Amino acid sequence: MSKPAYKRVLLKLSGEALMGDDPYGINRATIERMVADVAEVANLGVELAVVIGGGNIFRGVAPGAQGMDRATADYMGMLATVMNALALADAMRHVGIVARVMSAIAIEQVVEPYVRPKALQYLEEGKVVVFAAGTGNPFFTTDTAAALRGSEISAEIVLKATKVDGVYTADPKKDPNATRYESITFDEAISKHLQVMDATAFALCRDQKLPIKVFSIVKPGALKRVIMGEDEGTLVHV
Numbered sequence: 001m002s003k004p005a006y007k008r009v010l011l012k013l014s015g016e017a018l019m020g021d022d023p024y025g026i027n028r029a030t031i032e033r034m035v036a037d038v039a040e041v042a043n044l045g046v047e048l049a050v051v052i053g054g055g056n057i058f059r060g061v062a063p064g065a066q067g068m069d070r071a072t073a074d075y076m077g078m079l080a081t082v083m084n085a086l087a088l089a090d091a092m093r094h095v096g097i098v099a100r101v102m103s104a105i106a107i108e109q110v111v112e113p114y115v116r117p118k119a120l121q122y123l124e125e126g127k128v129v130v131f132a133a134g135t136g137n138p139f140f141t142t143d144t145a146a147a148l149r150g151s152e153i154s155a156e157i158v159l160k161a162t163k164v165d166g167v168y169t170a171d172p173k174k175d176p177n178a179t180r181y182e183s184i185t186f187d188e189a190i191s192k193h194l195q196v197m198d199a200t201a202f203a204l205c206r207d208q209k210l211p212i213k214v215f216s217i218v219k220p221g222a223l224k225r226v227i228m229g230e231d232e233g234t235l236v237h238v
């Protein structure tokens with residue numbers, strides 16, 4: 001049997017994807033399906049850290065935040081990721097995965113704080129670590145948190161699980177003629193302003209030589225294929 005291509009990965013799960021076809025919030029069937037995908041790869045022995053987004057509940061740059069102080073809105077967005085992290089860890093527990101949530105902002109009664117050596121210890125013990133509250137700073141995104149935590153835990157790759165199946169020449173939602181890249185360099189992605197991830201996340205990964213794989217969370221079995229090193233999604237590399 002072939003072996004996984006990676007020993008330790010940082011998986012960024014889209015908050016917005018948690019909605020499924022609902023207008024907002026967490027769709028039960030969707031989260032269960034995502035967790036089943038995660039369980040499949042965790043059971044292969046891959047060390048798995050997860051950064052979860054919050055766009056299904058609150059986004060600091062969304063119309064709902066209009067007129068608000070940006071930093072305040074962003075803190076609300078970070079709190080939204082904590083709710084998702086708790087839901088995710090709970091759903092993992094249901095399928096027998098031992099998960100630990102760590103938050104970048106202190107809310108000790110709810111989740112333990114992010115402490116790097118502790119996170120590394122959990123990973124070595126085979127637990128799934130769910131990083132909540134993004135970077136803990138306003139004006140950032142959970143994609144940047146994925147780049148940051150991925151670097152901190154020496155992940156081999158950042159896996160961005162999102163609604164599209166890779167990086168396109170233009171936003172495929174807006175341009176039906178956009179075509180998908182099989183691979184692309186960080187410099188190209190940044191200079192072409194490809195919006196699939198923000199430039200801060202791209203730049204951090206580029207500087208740390210941490211590759212990113214962008215793939216679809218909606219496509220059945222895609223996460224497993226990525227983990228097995230099969231042709232899936234788009235690789236962003238140095």
Ligand SMILES: Nc1ncnc2c1ncn2[C@@H]1O[C@H](COP(=O)(O)OP(=O)(O)O)[C@@H](O)[C@H]1O
Pocket residue numbers: 013014015016017053055143161162163164166167168169170171172173194195196197
């Ligand atoms: N060049 C591009 N290639 C792929 N997707 C793009 C591109 N430009 C913009 N997008 C959009 O980026 C979205 C993914 O980013 P984002 O909204 O941050 O999702 P997430 O919820 O996963 O963080 C896609 O749904 C897609 O519509």
Ligand SMILES: O=c1ccn([C@@H]2O[C@H](COP(=O)(O)OP(=O)(O)O)[C@@H](O)[C@H]2O)c(=O)[nH]1
Pocket residue numbers: 013014015016017052053054055056058059060061073074075076077078080081133134135136137138139140141142143145
């Ligand atoms: O380090 C961070 C991470 C997230 N956020 C806020 O949390 C929201 C939700 O995160 P994101 O949009 O990255 O989630 P996703 O795209 O995965 O749904 C963002 O819009 C920001 O308002 C933030 O301020 N700092």
